[in-house]
Amino acid sequence: MSILIKNGRVIDPASGIDDIIDVLISGNRIEKIDKHLSGAGKEVRVIDASGHVVAPGLIDVHTHLREPGYEWKETIKTGTMAAAKGGFTSIVCMANTNPVNDNKSVTDYIVEKAKSEGACRVFPCGAITRGLKGEELAEIGEMVEAGIRAVSDDGKSVKDSGILRKAMEYAKLFDIPVISHCEDEGLSKGFVHEGRASLLTGLDAVPAIAEEIIAQRDITLAGYVGSPVHLTHISAGGSVRTIGEAKKRYDKITCDTCPHYFSLTDEATLGFDTSTKVNPPLRGQDDLEAIKEGLRNDTIDIIATDHAPHENTSKDVEFDIASFGISGLETGLALSLNLVHEGVLTLGDLLRKLTVNPAKLLRLPYGGIGPGRIADITIFNPDIEWTVDKNQFITKGKNTPFHGWKLKGKSLITIVDGKIVYRDKTFRP
Amino acid sequence: MKWARKDLLGIQELSKEEILFILDTAESFKEISKREIKKVPTLRGKTVITLFYEPSTRTRTSFEIAAKRLSADTINISASTSSYVKGETLKDTAKNLEAMKPDVTIIRHNMPGAPHMLAKIVDSSVVNGGDGAHEHPTQALLDLYTMREKKGFIDGLKVVIVGDIIHSRVARSNIFALRNFDTEIVCCGPPTMLPPHLEALGVKQSYNMEEALRNADVIMMLRIQKERGGVAYIPSIKEYSSLFGLRKEHISKAKKDVIIMHPGPMNRGVEIMDDVADGPSSVILDQVENGVAVRMAVLYLLLGGET
Numbered sequence: 166m167s168i169l170i171k172n173g174r175v176i177d178p179a180s181g182i183d184d185i186i187d188v189l190i191s192g193n194r195i196e197k198i199d200k201h202l203s204g205a206g207k208e209v210r211v212i213d214a215s216g217h218v219v220a221p222g223l224i225d226v227h228t229h230l231r232e233p234g235y236e237w238k239e240t241i242k243t244g245t246m247a248a249a250k251g252g253f254t255s256i257v258c259m260a261n262t263n264p265v266n267d268n269k270s271v272t273d274y275i276v277e278k279a280k281s282e283g284a285c286r287v288f289p290c291g292a293i294t295r296g297l298k299g300e301e302l303a304e305i306g307e308m309v310e311a312g313i314r315a316v317s318d319d320g321k322s323v324k325d326s327g328i329l330r331k332a333m334e335y336a337k338l339f340d341i342p343v344i345s346h347c348e349d350e351g352l353s354k355g356f357v358h359e360g361r362a363s364l365l366t367g368l369d370a371v372p373a374i375a376e377e378i379i380a381q382r383d384i385t386l387a388g389y390v391g392s393p394v395h396l397t398h399i400s401a402g403g404s405v406r407t408i409g410e411a412k413k414r415y416d417k418i419t420c421d422t423c424p425h426y427f428s429l430t431d432e433a434t435l436g437f438d439t440s441t442k443v444n445p446p447l448r449g450q451d452d453l454e455a456i457k458e459g460l461r462n463d464t465i466d467i468i469a470t471d472h473a474p475h476e477n478t479s480k481d482v483e484f485d486i487a488s489f490g491i492s493g494l495e496t497g498l499a500l501s502l503n504l505v506h507e508g509v510l511t512l513g514d515l516l517r518k519l520t521v522n523p524a525k526l527l528r529l530p531y532g533g534i535g536p537g538r539i540a541d542i543t544i545f546n547p548d549i550e551w552t553v554d555k556n557q558f559i560t561k562g563k564n565t566p567f568h569g570w571k572l573k574g575k576s577l578i579t580i581v582d583g584k585i586v587y588r589d590k591t592f593r594p
Numbered sequence: 595m596k597w598a599r600k601d602l603l604g605i606q607e608l609s610k611e612e613i614l615f616i617l618d619t620a621e622s623f624k625e626i627s628k629r630e631i632k633k634v635p636t637l638r639g640k641t642v643i644t645l646f647y648e649p650s651t652r653t654r655t656s657f658e659i660a661a662k663r664l665s666a667d668t669i670n671i672s673a674s675t676s677s678y679v680k681g682e683t684l685k686d687t688a689k690n691l692e693a694m695k696p697d698v699t700i701i702r703h704n705m706p707g708a709p710h711m712l713a714k715i716v717d718s719s720v721v722n723g724g725d726g727a728h729e730h731p732t733q734a735l736l737d738l739y740t741m742r743e744k745k746g747f748i749d750g751l752k753v754v755i756v757g758d759i760i761h762s763r764v765a766r767s768n769i770f771a772l773r774n775f776d777t778e779i780v781c782c783g784p785p786t787m788l789p790p791h792l793e794a795l796g797v798k799q800s801y802n803m804e805e806a807l808r809n810a811d812v813i814m815m816l817r818i819q820k821e822r823g824g825v826a827y828i829p830s831i832k833e834y835s836s837l838f839g840l841r842k843e844h845i846s847k848a849k850k851d852v853i854i855m856h857p858g859p860m861n862r863g864v865e866i867m868d869d870v871a872d873g874p875s876s877v878i879l880d881q882v883e884n885g886v887a888v889r890m891a892v893l894y895l896l897l898g899g900e901t
Contacts, residue, residue, distance in 0.1 A: 361794045365606065367706040367728030367766060372790075437707030481685055483705040485726070 167191045168580065169204040173214025173544060177221060178517035179524075179533030188219060190540040193583035197536055214544050217577060220516050221532050222254025222285075222541030224523035226344075226421060227319070227397050227469035228494065230256075230287070233274060234263025239474040239561045241275065244494070245283040247472070247560035249587035251494040252576030254285050254541035255523075255531055256472075259319040260292040267292035267303035272311035284586045285579070286541070288314040288527060290344060293332045299323045302332055309339045314527040317344035319397065320444075322379045324350055326386060333392040342395045342419070342526055343387070347379035347404065348445065356485060358446040362431040368484060373401035373452060376445055380404045384411045384418055395526055396420040398471045400445040402455030409464040419526055421467035421518075424500035425491050425566070427456045433566055439480045439487035440566040443473070457509050466522045468515075470497040474562020492555075492562030500567070502547050502574030512547065544578040551575055597895040601713045601720040604729035605767045610774040617739050620884070620891035626663055627886055637666035640697040640897055645687070645712075646723070647673040647703040648821075652858050652882060653723050653732070657700050660889035666697070684708060685715060692716040697897055701725075704821070719896040727761045727822060733857050734767035736888040740881050741812055744853050749776040754806050754848075756782045756838060757816030757865055758824045760789040764857045765816060769795055782806035783838055786827040803837070803844055810848040814855045815840050815866045831864055840866045845875060853877045 168190040175198065176183045187202035188195060189209075204211070225248065231239035241258075248256045258275065260266035266275065272289050279287035291313035292303045297320060305316055316336060322345065323329040329343075336343050352375035357363050359370035380396050384407070387394035399405060399422045412418050425443060430450050433441040441447055459465040473490025480487050501519065504510045510518075524532030531541045553570045555563040579587035595615050605613070626634055642661040644654050654670065661668045673679065677687060684703075688711075691699060698719040701709045706728035713720040724730040742748050753772055759765045759781045772779050773796050781788055782800045792799055800806035807813060818824040818834065828834045845852060854866075854876045862868055871878060 359790060361791050364766075364789050364791050364795065367726050367763060369727075437710050478683075482683055483703070483711060484707045485705040 167204055167207045167209045168212060168583070168585070169202060169209045170212045170214050170219055170542070170544065173217050173219035175219045175534060176513055176516055177534040178513050179221065179521045180535055182534065183513060188534065188542070190580070190583050193540055195534060195536055195538050195540050198534060212544070212578060217544050217546045218512065219534070220543050220545065221520040221534050222543050222579065222581065223252045223498065223519045224529065224532055225253045225256040225470050225472070225494070225497070226467055226523045226526060228256045228258050228472040229261065229474065229490070230258040231474060232262065232278065233271065237476050237561070241278045241287065242282040243559060243561050244472070244474070245279065245285045245287060247494040247558065249284040249579045249581070250559050250576065252498045252543040252545055252579055253494065254543065254579060254581045255288060255529060256285060257288050257290050257315065257527065259290050259317060261297060261320045265292050265296050267295050267297070269304065269307040269311045272308045272313055276312040285581050288312065288529070290315045290317050290319070292316065293318045293323055293343065294328060297321070299325055299328060302328070302335060305335060306339060309341060313341070314529070315342050315344050315395070317346065317397070319344065319346045322346055322348050322350065326382060329383070330386050330390060333387055333394065334390045337392050340528065342393045344395045344397050345379070345383040346398070347376045347383065347396055349375040349378045352378070356442060356446070357434045358431040358448045360431050360449045362435055366435060366437065368434070371446055373403055373448055376401045377403035377407055381407050384408070384415070387417060388415045393417040393419070397469065398423050398445060399465065400426045400448050400452060400456070402452040405455045405459035405464055409459065409462070412464065419466045420464070421469040422456050422460065422465050423469055423471045424493060424497050427453055427460065427504065428500050429566060437484045438566065439482070439484055440491070440564050442484060442487050442489055443491045444489040457504070460504060460518070461509050466518060467526065468497070468501050468518045470494050472560070472562070474560050475564045476561065477563060480564050490564060491566060492558065492560050492564045494560060495558050496553055496565060496567050496572065498545060498576055499572035499574040505547060506573055540580055540583040542580040543576055545574065545576040547574045549573070549575040600896070602731055602892055602896060603709050603713060603720065603722045605731045605734050605770040606729065613735070613738065613771055613774060616735055616888065616891050616895065617742060619895060620739055620887040623890040623894070624884070624887035626890070627883070632663050633665060634663065635665045636894060637661065637664035637897055640666040641695070642666045642668045642893065643691060643696045643699045644668065644670045644723070645691070645699055645701045646671070647678065647708070648724065650702055650723070652885065653702065656882070656885040657723065657889050660886050661893055663886070664890055664893060666893065684711060688712050688715045692718065698893060721892060721896065724763055726763065727766070728763050729767045730763040731767050732885070732889055732892060733764050734771040735892070736881055736885040737768055737814070737855060737857070738771050739884045739888050740855065740877055741853070743884065744877055744880070745811060748772070751811040752778040752780070752809055753812040753814065754780045754782055754810045755814045755816065756803065756806070756840065758787045758818045758827070759783050759816070760787050760827070761819035761822040761824050762816050768814065769797055780806050784828055784834070787824070804847050807844055807847040810852055812853055812855060813840065813848060816857070817859065817861050817865055835864045839864060840870050842867070842869050842873070845870065855881055857881070
């Protein structure tokens with residue numbers, strides 16, 4: 166079975182293609198890209214992509230799939246279906262499951278489950294330390310063999326700099342990045358950003374420097390041992406400046422931010438809406454501007470969703486005891502496209518942060534459109550308007566602060582390994 | 595004016611007119627507490643619940659007396675006796691209480707925003723009786739009432755709030771209330787207890803008692819909020835007291851007719867010395883007395899009364 170995508174605007178940041186051309190997929194690979202392909206002589210399914218964008222499948226380097234252990238929040242099946250709906254063809258899932266993904270058997274479980282039930286590719290991220298406790302190194306080598314593409318104690322920082330140093334050194338053995346969650350524990354006894362809004366709500370607050378301090382520490386450590394470091398879900402202007410400066414001197418630093426950090430500020434927490442409770446917290450307007458500037462000037466390489474699904478009951482409580490996290494897979498692309506509509510990024514630049522840059526970070530062979538490449542493709546329209554309705558989410562996590570928002574940009578078709586795994590109801594090929 | 599709100603959740607959202615309307619209404623209620631028969635039938639047949647997740651003497655008693663003097667029926671629920679200890683969520687507690695058709699629920703909670711959550715769930719009225727470090731609106735209203743009663747006006751006053759500002763809902767609500775008027779607000783305390791960005795609220799800061807108290811019309815002393823970890827913000831109670839405890843000699847820096855306020859409970863010998871707490875400038879018990887009148891006014895207005 167072949168698929169012919171006709172008349173779409175193919176944007177491939179990896180090769181620099183941005184043109185109205187056709188893409189012919191045979192089996193799980195792209196056979197040809199050219200003008201006026203016919204696919205004659207083959208059994209071909211034709212998709213008319215006129216007026217739409219044909220891009221490499223999006224790659225999300227930061228999600229939580231909650232399986233094993235928290236299947237009521239999300240499963241590999243529902244999470245990957247939500248990812249496919251959001252235009253993602255590959256996602257990384259963090260290690261804070263139960264049991265923690267700190268050994269080969271848990272990695273095996275996730276990989277097998279994803280193969281049999283997953284709608285898209287899943288690359289587990291292993292824990293840096295056993296049980297995410299920050300004390301002893303997890304069996305990183307065995308997990309690499311089982312399929313992890315990075316290590317992270319996401320959810321907290323590795324407090325002991327000596328342990329983190331060893332992890333960074335050890336990870337060099339396998340050429341995988343250490344993904345850093347930057348949060349100074351002593352400064353982080355709170356639930357919202359420390360700023361004007363926290364003064365008004367009286368909620369316990371975390372200053373932006375809690376992130377900046379650890380970002381600097383982790384950069385310093387990585388530079389010292391000569392390992393790559395990826396700083397995830399960067400939220401603070403100070404961190405962006407710190408990373409920007411450090412990148413001039415050391416070229417193995419990358420970082421990502423999440424759509425909520427360039428879409429919302431701490432003002433959103435004023436009504437005690439627990440869907441706005443996320444870690445790191447929504448920051449101030451200055452931070453939001455700095456994040457956008459960091460995306461524009463390429464200090465920030467990647468946009469990740471930090472998809473953190475939760476059941477309603479863990480959010481339907483007092484703000485202090487509500488779970489942290491935003492369900493992000495199904496709004497990520499549209500919120501990111503706002504950057505294009507606002508003129509912060511070109512469409513090509515945005516796609517680079519959602520495809521080729523994440524692929525490079527994880528050493529994945531995906532994230533590009535070209536003859537012979539694996540057919541992971543996303544077709545979306547950057548201008549279709551829709552209203553976010555959390556009740557229409559595929560993910561189990563209905564925890565979004567964007568419910569009711571009018572967004573511009575919608576994924577229409579998602580193709581993984583040459584197969585259509587998602588098609589928008591409104592799209593008639 | 596006509597009162598239009600279902601709930602009283604905070605001072606932040608009130609206009610100056612609304613604040614003055616409550617104070618004016620309270621004035622007409624103060625007299626009732628001085629009668630021999632301290633009861634009027636105004637709220638007969640109404641049910642008032644106090645739902646307290648944090649300990650309280652003054653606030654709960656004050657609300658209960660206010661409700662009873664207006665002939666409402668009152669029911670008290672505290673966290674230690676409620677299903678809260680059995681793991682019931684606030685949402686479920688709220689729905690269950692609502693099913694019994696109260697007219698007003700007064701909630702005190704150690705977490706900011708709990709009253710706001712309750713107000714979204716129930717159709718009846720909700721009064722914030724103090725939520726974490728967020729707001730304590732009726733306290734600020736009774737404080738303003740007392741200032742106006744003692745000084746005759748609020749505009750032009752210099753109000754100095756001393757102590758654990760960062761953890762204080764009383765300080766926040768007072769700041770939100772006072773900034774509607776032409777007042778000079780100074781927060782004084784150790785830097786660890788002054789929240790960042792205070793200046794954004796038009797509040798001055800000082801680390802020095804003598805300097806802060808100069809020409810003050812009102813001194814409001816706060817206790818250290820041990821239950822919110824306040825003790826970790828200072829090296830010791832003794833050192834705190836020596837730097838920020840209110841003594842007689844401090845009062846000479848303020849205006850002659852300065853009034854000393856404290857929302858209670860007081861820690862005598864820590865933030866306030868006996869001779870000041872019991873001295874001629876102290877209006878601490880007047881605050882308590884006025885609290886009943888202000889809360890009567892709040893209940894009356896929320897339950898549809900007009901003046």
